[in-house]
Amino acid sequence: MLRMLVVSLLFLSTLAFLSTLEILRDSIDVLDEMMKSPDAEAFAYLLKRAKGIAIFPSVYKVGLVFGVEYGEGFLLRRDEKTGEWFGPLFLKLAGGSWGYQVGIKSTSLLLVVMNEKGIESFMKDNFTLGGDVSVSAGPLGRDISANVDYKLKASIYSYSLSKGFFLGISLEGAYISIDEEKNYSYYKVPLTAEEILTTRVEEKPSELKRLIQFLEKFMRSF
Numbered sequence: 001m002l003r004m005l006v007v008s009l010l011f012l013s014t015l016a017f018l019s020t021l022e023i024l025r026d027s028i029d030v031l032d033e034m035m036k037s038p039d040a041e042a043f044a045y046l047l048k049r050a051k052g053i054a055i056f057p058s059v060y061k062v063g064l065v066f067g068v069e070y071g072e073g074f075l076l077r078r079d080e081k082t083g084e085w086f087g088p089l090f091l092k093l094a095g096g097s098w099g100y101q102v103g104i105k106s107t108s109l110l111l112v113v114m115n116e117k118g119i120e121s122f123m124k125d126n127f128t129l130g131g132d133v134s135v136s137a138g139p140l141g142r143d144i145s146a147n148v149d150y151k152l153k154a155s156i157y158s159y160s161l162s163k164g165f166f167l168g169i170s171l172e173g174a175y176i177s178i179d180e181e182k183n184y185s186y187y188k189v190p191l192t193a194e195e196i197l198t199t200r201v202e203e204k205p206s207e208l209k210r211l212i213q214f215l216e217k218f219m220r221s222f
Contacts, residue, residue: 018058020090020186023072024207026057030108031214033161035221042139044222046112046157047215051119052077052197054111054176056093061105069095071109072179075122076212077197085212089122089196090182095174108161112138118155123193126177129156 018026034043047053052075059071074088113119121133129135136154178193
């Protein structure tokens with residue numbers, strides 16, 4: 001069983017592999033899909049109040065009695081005083097589940113980080129969603145402001161895109177780790193997660209500039 005698990009993770013890692021700039025580009029497409037969805041206003045409500053956002057443009061899941069999922073993405077931290085975005089900190093997500101499940105599917109994940117505890121969790125080498133930090137399915141629809149359940153109670157709110165539909169989902173049990181290789185590939189020097197999320201970088205690639213512009217546009221649109 002352990003051998004099957006390892007083989008499945010290796011297989012998924014080959015499917016999910018993208019360069020750092022490809023991950024940023026694909027994330028713009030994910031945000032564009034979200035902006036066109038009926039749940040865009042609820043997402044924007046959270047985003048305006050968020051400390052950061054993690055995006056995994058492609059998370060692959062393979063199932064055969066047990067399911068294994070793997071994806072690559074990044075975190076951007078937002079300074080609520082200045083509105084400036086820091087990062088990206090590149091990440092890996094993995095998880096597993098039991099039960100009858102057959103096949104392979106791909107989803108996109110958006111994790112809206114609402115407080116400093118959530119941000120600090122991403123600075124660890126490895127943390128579990130729902131264990132080390134609270135995670136809840138993101139609110140859907142337009143009438144969120146009247147719902148007290150979404151007054152920043154959870155550290156992270158999650159959304160998933162599959163075949164054009166966004167759903168609020170729970171990711172409890174999945175774990176996230178820092179992708180040291182991709183961070184080194186992107187920054188060309190070894191940096192800690194804290195350095196990446198607190199240091200201003202003047203020269204940004206066009207993909208990151210476009211992504212930040214899209215996030216700002218998203219928050220202004222609702």
